[in-house]
Amino acid sequence: MSATTAEISIMAGMNQGRWALTRFYAYIGMSLGLGAMAMYGTGGYNEDAFLYQILSIQGLIWGGTGALIGTGLAATLSTMKPSMLEGRVAPNTVPWLDGALLMVILASIAALFEPAASQISYEDQSNLIAGNIIMAMNIVFIFSAVAYIAYLFAPENFIGRIATGSAYFGIYAGGTALLLRWHESYMIDVEIGHAPVSNLYEVFIVLFMITAAVYLSFERRYQAKGMGAFVMLLVSAGVFFGIWLDSVGQADIKPLVPALQSYWMKIHVPMNFVGYGAFAVACAAGMAYLVRHRMEEKGSNSKMLNVFPSLEQLDQLAYKSVAVGFPAFTLATILGAAWAAEAWGGYWSWDPKETWALIVWLVYGAYLHARVSHGWHGKALAWWAVAGFLVTVFCFLGVNMYLSGLHSYGRLT
Amino acid sequence: MANMPAMNAFSDLIKQLWQRLGSMSLAVILLMVLSIASVIGTVLLQNQDQADYLNQFGPLWYWLFRALGLFDMYHTWWFLSILGFLMLSLTACLWRNVPKMLKEMRNRKGTLNERSLKRMELRKQWRLAADTPVDALQAAFKKPLHGWEVSAVEQDGTTYIRADKGRNHKWGYISVHTAILVILIGGLVSVQFGFRGNMGVPEGKMEKTITFSQGTETAYLDMPFQVRCNTFNIDFFQTGAPKEFRSNLTILEDGKEMLTSDIIVNEPLYYKGVYIYQASFGDGGSDVTFKFYQMDGSQKTRLASTQVYKTLNDPETGLAIEVTDFRPYNVENIAEKFGEKKFKDIGPSIEYILRGEGLKPVKIKAYMNPYIDADGNNQGSWMMVSLTGDSKDYQPVSLGIDLTNPKEWQLYHAFLSRMNEQQGTQSEKANLQAFKLALTDVFGTDRPDDFQNMGVRTLQAVRMLPQLPWPIIPMLDDFNHVYYTGLQLAKDPGMNIVWVGSAILVIGLCIMFYLPHRKLWLVIRSADGVSHITLAGLTNRNQLAFKQTFNDLFTKLDEEFSHHKNKGSNNI
Numbered sequence: 001m002s003a004t005t006a007e008i009s010i011m012a013g014m015n016q017g018r019w020a021l022t023r024f025y026a027y028i029g030m031s032l033g034l035g036a037m038a039m040y041g042t043g044g045y046n047e048d049a050f051l052y053q054i055l056s057i058q059g060l061i062w063g064g065t066g067a068l069i070g071t072g073l074a075a076t077l078s079t080m081k082p083s084m085l086e087g088r089v090a091p092n093t094v095p096w097l098d099g100a101l102l103m104v105i106l107a108s109i110a111a112l113f114e115p116a117a118s119q120i121s122y123e124d125q126s127n128l129i130a131g132n133i134i135m136a137m138n139i140v141f142i143f144s145a146v147a148y149i150a151y152l153f154a155p156e157n158f159i160g161r162i163a164t165g166s167a168y169f170g171i172y173a174g175g176t177a178l179l180l181r182w183h184e185s186y187m188i189d190v191e192i193g194h195a196p197v198s199n200l201y202e203v204f205i206v207l208f209m210i211t212a213a214v215y216l217s218f219e220r221r222y223q224a225k226g227m228g229a230f231v232m233l234l235v236s237a238g239v240f241f242g243i244w245l246d247s248v249g250q251a252d253i254k255p256l257v258p259a260l261q262s263y264w265m266k267i268h269v270p271m272n273f274v275g276y277g278a279f280a281v282a283c284a285a286g287m288a289y290l291v292r293h294r295m296e297e298k299g300s301n302s303k304m305l306n307v308f309p310s311l312e313q314l315d316q317l318a319y320k321s322v323a324v325g326f327p328a329f330t331l332a333t334i335l336g337a338a339w340a341a342e343a344w345g346g347y348w349s350w351d352p353k354e355t356w357a358l359i360v361w362l363v364y365g366a367y368l369h370a371r372v373s374h375g376w377h378g379k380a381l382a383w384w385a386v387a388g389f390l391v392t393v394f395c396f397l398g399v400n401m402y403l404s405g406l407h408s409y410g411r412l413t
Numbered sequence: 414m415a416n417m418p419a420m421n422a423f424s425d426l427i428k429q430l431w432q433r434l435g436s437m438s439l440a441v442i443l444l445m446v447l448s449i450a451s452v453i454g455t456v457l458l459q460n461q462d463q464a465d466y467l468n469q470f471g472p473l474w475y476w477l478f479r480a481l482g483l484f485d486m487y488h489t490w491w492f493l494s495i496l497g498f499l500m501l502s503l504t505a506c507l508w509r510n511v512p513k514m515l516k517e518m519r520n521r522k523g524t525l526n527e528r529s530l531k532r533m534e535l536r537k538q539w540r541l542a543a544d545t546p547v548d549a550l551q552a553a554f555k556k557p558l559h560g561w562e563v564s565a566v567e568q569d570g571t572t573y574i575r576a577d578k579g580r581n582h583k584w585g586y587i588s589v590h591t592a593i594l595v596i597l598i599g600g601l602v603s604v605q606f607g608f609r610g611n612m613g614v615p616e617g618k619m620e621k622t623i624t625f626s627q628g629t630e631t632a633y634l635d636m637p638f639q640v641r642c643n644t645f646n647i648d649f650f651q652t653g654a655p656k657e658f659r660s661n662l663t664i665l666e667d668g669k670e671m672l673t674s675d676i677i678v679n680e681p682l683y684y685k686g687v688y689i690y691q692a693s694f695g696d697g698g699s700d701v702t703f704k705f706y707q708m709d710g711s712q713k714t715r716l717a718s719t720q721v722y723k724t725l726n727d728p729e730t731g732l733a734i735e736v737t738d739f740r741p742y743n744v745e746n747i748a749e750k751f752g753e754k755k756f757k758d759i760g761p762s763i764e765y766i767l768r769g770e771g772l773k774p775v776k777i778k779a780y781m782n783p784y785i786d787a788d789g790n791n792q793g794s795w796m797m798v799s800l801t802g803d804s805k806d807y808q809p810v811s812l813g814i815d816l817t818n819p820k821e822w823q824l825y826h827a828f829l830s831r832m833n834e835q836q837g838t839q840s841e842k843a844n845l846q847a848f849k850l851a852l853t854d855v856f857g858t859d860r861p862d863d864f865q866n867m868g869v870r871t872l873q874a875v876r877m878l879p880q881l882p883w884p885i886i887p888m889l890d891d892f893n894h895v896y897y898t899g900l901q902l903a904k905d906p907g908m909n910i911v912w913v914g915s916a917i918l919v920i921g922l923c924i925m926f927y928l929p930h931r932k933l934w935l936v937i938r939s940a941d942g943v944s945h946i947t948l949a950g951l952t953n954r955n956q957l958a959f960k961q962t963f964n965d966l967f968t969k970l971d972e973e974f975s976h977h978k979n980k981g982s983n984n985i
């Protein structure tokens with residue numbers, strides 16, 4: 001207990017006040033610096049090699065300058081207005097931004113172990129190592145699900161810590177693997193190289209990461225560990241699907257069709273998956289709600305109820321997830337419309353994928369209204385959260401598998 | 414006079430309807446109805462060829478679906494009515510709520526009656542010594558509340574200190590719902606005053622009209638300018654997947670060249686309010702020349718020229734050859750082992766449908782070049798044949814000999830006649846003997862290096878060619894390739910309205926979800942020599958986080974107040 005507290009207080013110190021604010025501004029400065037490089041730097045934005053532009057000396061200068069300006073700004077502002085140090089945004093986001101930086105470092109280290117350029121070919125990608133890291137991620141996520149379930153039956157502190165730890169590990173493995181895959185796509189052929197959000201296999205990994213991350217941020221803040229089993233079960237189901245995709249050859253790095261060769265893809269796709277991931281967590285909260293409701297109805301006095309969040313808490317967590325997912329999904333859909341306007345000549349074509357995105361959006365919009373208006377209570381809303389996610393799954397899987405349209409490059413063959 | 418009650422009843426009805434229109438339950442129902450209706454159009458492919466629909470559903474369902482407009486569902490009156498209803502409902506609920514909300518946001522009433530206080534979900538109490546200075550309490554309360562608006566009032570000996578955060582929260586509601594209206598209006602403007610259609614322009618040609626589907630019909634619209642496609646190019650990845658489609662276009666007005674520019678996917682051209690996008694491509698009617706290999710044993714060949722999308726009638730055989738497509742490249746995986754990959758361009762191909770009296774029509778894709786396998790061996794000419802006419806049913810047919818080499822065509826015939834001389838002996842030895850003689854007939858003593866391979870293939874041709882039911886084998890001999898570029902032209906005056914609406918929507922959502930209106934009160938009342946202090950809190954979003962904030966605040970205050978404590982704290 002005391003060790004945990006001490007550890008938490010050191011971590012907390014790093015992620016609070018001046019430290020958090022400074023890092024937060026530094027990260028923002030760096031991103032703006034890199035954005036400015038894309039717009040005004042020598043060579044401008046180069047679709048084919050943006051990753052290396054970021055990692056080059058030029059990227060270091062632009063990003064570094066941005067970070068320095070950010071740091072300076074944070075120092076000045078926080079001296080002038082100390083109340084800024086009390087804000088919640090920086091402490092809540094900085095750990096994730098640190099995590100992203102760590103992933104870049106991990107991926108750079110892993111890149112050192114890649115086979116020599118002469119050993120790499122498009123035809124046989126089996127010697128690239130991102131695949132191994134993804135396999136590790138798969139195993140760790142499934143392990144995490146098992147640990148979370150075990151925690152429900154045996155609520156030991158250390159089992160809970162293992163479950164949480166492995167979920168974090170899975171996120172880092174996934175992020176590292178994706179960044180490495182980005183690099184690998186260039187190693188195969190500079191012309192083929194592209195950001196790792198171009199096919200179902202890659203975006204599934206993004207989905208696992210975001211789902212786990214949204215959940216873990218709730219776990220940190222609201223002691224919702226009992227819900228982890230449900231979230232990680234959903235992630236594990238996805239993991240098995242990913243393994244199947246790999247087994248039918250969908251995991252290969254393939255060149256992008258011309259329509260996808262756009263910076264919009266790098267913004268639109270991840271933003272969409274923030275929405276999907278958050279909706280997955282809402283679904284898990286809904287499932288947990290229904291299970292707990294059932295147990296309470298039957299008058300169960302299982303020890304499990306002690307680690308389960310209360311019904312009210314689960315209801316709130318489902319709402320909170322939708323509150324994260326809904327704006328993200330709205331923004332993603334708008335970005336998609338902007339891309340469509342640029343690539344196809346119209347922001348809205350009633351293409352099946354677009355229409356299903358609208359359907360998902362309407363379903364969650366109705367959910368939000370049903371919450372506020374009377375007549376809808378806990379259990380019905382929990383079912384709604386679960387059903388909403390089924391609609392979401394159809395939107396990102398079913399549409400590709402069963403319906404044709406402009407988005408059919410995500411098609412399974 | 415007699416009218417009055419009726420008038421009243423009427424206006425009551427209107428009032429009631431208006432109330433209903435702005436109700437939340439209606440919002441939920443409308444959103445669900447809209448989403449269920451939208452599903453139909455994704456399951457039923459929209460704006461396809463009517464004949465296909467008829468084929469797919471049969472006459473009864475076809476006419477029913479057609480009557481309901483399901484083939485162009487998103488533009489039917491009933492679907493648009495749902496959208497119109499949504500707009501009406503939004504207007505009604507804004508109308509009703511906005512004044513209330515504006516008033517509430519302006520409200521800074523600090524006092525709190527006993528009933529409201531009791532109703533607050535979050536509440537804590539202390540009893541402190543009566544002489545505890547209010548100022549100290551107020552200072553302790555204010556200290557952790559950075560960025561909160563704090564005000565204090567005194568009434569009947571009770572001090573109310575109120576702190577607010579996110580006072581502007583209701584602007585979130587107003588922006589979100591206004592934004593949806595704005596977006597829908599933008600969409601309406603787009604549909605009413607914009608257009609979007611397709612135009613196919615062959616290389617070197619000019620075009621002025623776009624086509625688009627309107628309900629079950631195809632509609633045409635003339636542009637105020639002409640578009641000429643100078644060139645169209647495709648760049649390929651090594652895998653054969655297309656990497657870039659690029660058209661070089663010239664815009665003309667009354668024959669005068671106004672502008673010349675390249676477009677690629679994702680980078681359109683803008684001219685006089687119209688965006689021109691690269692959308693598709695295809696064969697622009699290439700000139701092709703067939704070589705007919707006559708199967709009557711005469712060893713004759715003939716040339717015949719036509720164009721893609723035209724039908725070539727051969728009077729000599731009575732065959733009709735409808736050319737459906739031509740491709741200058743075919744990048745295929747030629748690896749022999751399953752699962753391996755080796756990509757190579759295997760050259761031009763032509764697709765045609767072959768019809769003739771007493772013949773089953775077949776679809777054929779014939780390759781101009783012989784098949785060269787992964788090890789560089791010539792495997793002879795070949796084609797894909799589909800007996801059903803569906804390209805999914807293509808079967809490869811290896812013709813054995815390499816028809817591009819006239820010597821092999823000769824060799825095939827020489828071999829046939831030498832075999833005839835054997836008078837039916839079909840042993841391997843006899844075949845070999847016949848082939849040797851045929852080789853000498855064609856090449857003399859100057860045998861080609863790969864004559865063994867040629868022998869195997871000639872034997873294959875002897876087995877295969879006589880089985881083909883056609884009097885001639887039409888192969889591609891020469892071509893002059895032209896593409897057409899498929900352009901999409903669009904004018905969309907509603908687009909910017911939609912973007913403005915979208916921006917308001919996202920900002921509104923962020924306010925709505927992330928800037929909850931939180932209120933805290935510290936109520937100080939002295940009675941019976943004790944100071945009763947109540948801390949109460951209320952929020953309209955995110956209870957969980959607020960509960961934590963509230964409890965943190967309570968812990969801090971509890972510490973601060975501890976030295977004023979009278980009879981111990983009494984928390985409820």
Ligand code: HEM
Pocket residue numbers: 365368369371372434435436437439440443499502503506510586589590593925926
């Ligand atoms: C596409 C249409 C709509 C969208 C996207 C939308 C979106 C939203 C959202 C996100 C909320 C916040 C819910 C929450 O914070 O939990 C909300 C609340 C609300 N909506 Fe809508 N809405 C739409 C249509 C309507 C319509 C048609 C009505 C009225 C008939 C309506 C009435 C309300 C009301 C009264 C609230 C509660 C406001 C409050 O008390 O904070 N909405 N809406």
